[in-house]
Each structure stands twice: as C-alpha cells, then as structure tokens.
Amino acid sequence: MDAESRFRGVDPRLVTKIIASYVAHHEVAPEQIPGLISSVHQTFGRLNQPPEPHGALTPAVPVRRSVQRDHVVCLDCGWKGKMLRRHLTTRHGLRAEEYLRRWGLASDHLLTAPTYSKQRSTLAKELGLGRGGRPSENAPAPNQAPTALAAGRRRRPRAPAPAAMAQGDSPE
Secondary structure: OHHHHHOOOOOHHHHHHHHHHHHHHOOOOHHHHHHHHHHHHHHHHHOOOOOOOOOOOOOOOOHHHOEOOOOEEOOOOOOEEOEOHHHHHHHHOOOHHHHHHHHOOOOOOOOEOHHHHHHHHHHHHHHOOOOOOOOOOOOOOOOOOOOOOOOOOOOOOOOOOOHHHHOOOOOO
16 A cells, blocks of 8 residues: 555556566566666656756856857856857757846846947947838938828828729729
C-alpha cells in the first residue's frame, strides 16, 4: 500500500517495459533491480515538475559590463551583439521580461547597444517615420494654401462608367 501511494500516477506496464529492455541489454545483478525500478519511478514522477534551480546564477560577465557603447552582452552565455531580444528567444527560449527577472535587472535595463539605438533613431527621423511620412517633392510652398492632395488626404477613386454608357447608349 505504501509503494502504491508513493508511485501513484506512473503506469507500471511502462516501467516494466523499460526495466525489461534495460536488463536485456545490460548486465545487472539481481540485488540492483529494486533500486533500478525505484529510480525509473522517481524519474517519471519528476517529469511534470519544473526543474530545480542549481543554486545562484553566475553571469558570464559582470552586470555593469553587460552594456557597452557598441554592444550588449548576454549574461547567460556571454554572446556579444547589438540587440539581445532575438538572441534570447532563439538561444535561450526567454522573453525580454523573463531575462530581466531572471537576473534581477531593472525593467529599463538596455537590451540594445546605445550607439545602435541612436543610429536607428537618426535613420527613422531622416525617413520621416512617426510624423506621417516623408515630405513629397510636389508639396506646396509654406505660404501657399494646401490642397487636398498636398495635405496627404486621399480621394475616393471614381466609380467606373457602366459599359452601356461608355458605348454611347442612353441610360434609359
């Protein structure tokens, strides 16, 4: 009864199949079999549980040195790059918030190199992003009254003429 409550939720047929296969391919003394069975049961019991932390995390570089002017460094593995977001999701399976929480970093901790951010910001401003687009070449002079097209408004396209009207027939 005690063994049943201890290994509840584990399919005994599956454990038996694993043990039989292992014993068939390895030399196992008869007194080692109970320990092997217990080990397999414990492994199945731990499958649905989150992994236990292995103590305090040790960063690959000191946190103060993780953000440099030209690059940022991943605290998990020491990878250097301009942006950490894609690296974190592809290599470590973490979102930015999870990474910051994992290392106890502030929510405003930089995940993008400052020089790269400034470069991208300058490029976006030059392209006119975030301000309704780039000024067009046929824009009116500042002292002229803007027309509907120059102000960036779009007109509704004209409805196509019916085929009968296009041939010269009357609409009657």
